[in-house]
Amino acid sequence: MPELPEVETVRRGLAPALEGARIARVQARRPDLRFPLTEGFGQRLTGATVEKLERRAKYLLARLSTGETLVMHLGMTGRFQVDVDGAVDVPGGFAEPTSHDDKHAHVVFDTEAGARITFFDARRFGYMAVLPTAELDEHAWFKGLGPEPLGPDFDAAHLARAFAGKTQNVKATLLDQRIVAGLGNIYVVEALHRAGISPRRPAGKISRPRLQALVEAIRQVLQEAIAAGGSTISDYAGTDGALGYFQHDFRAYDREGEPCLKPGCGGTIRRIVQAGRSTFYCPVCQR
DNA sequence: CCCACGACCTGTGGGC
């Protein structure tokens, strides 16, 4: 799944086809994704112009001329394909879906300019809704979200406040979108490795200088991943060359049994399970 | 309130 860098990459890939475009036709090929689609989903979108395509946490936000916003979340396996005049592009570094994916082509948008944007999602953990723009901030999906990790409100002081008194391990705590918005399993694992902090350490027991190092590690890994077009975990046949390539830069994630890459460390990456998710870390240099 | 855990849904890869 797409975490912040993948969603941002998808946003950049979709923006040329969507921003300024008028939606001519919408096909909802089933009534629900993870949740039921908004009442009148296609009708509310048809004829609307997408003024801007933005991202908040892992959500894509298409700001519409109608005063509403199309909210899209990719879940674990959601991906978009853009077809323009017969040419296929798959923004976000996901490979072109093969024909048997057609049964997972759940929503299709056609623009007046002739672009077709198709949303595929095998596991259907993704979701979409059309919501009044003025009420977005109060909606349950956005109300409690923490700051953007690449924005001005995310710093060591914020983490110190958010972590204060927490006995939960820092790995699970960083996955909580109310603390900081947009991190997922991969980038939490990578950031903790870079910061030299054990994923098992209680969040409330991290010194201020190390929180500062954590903030910098999070920013750094996200920026590098965005520059690389995100990470592509699974391989699909028929790639179009647009795959993200940050997965080649993982230092801990999915490296169980391999040597720690921190110079002079000499440790071996371990895998443990925390909050039901795999954590990878080096017991030698992460304390 | 905090936290752990199962549920949601489908596909894939490894081991036997």
Place this chain on the structure above:
DNA sequence: TGCCCACAGGTCGTGG
């Protein structure tokens, strides 16, 4: 080859 289990980039609801 086939079968079964574990696991997958996320989030939500329940229950202690």
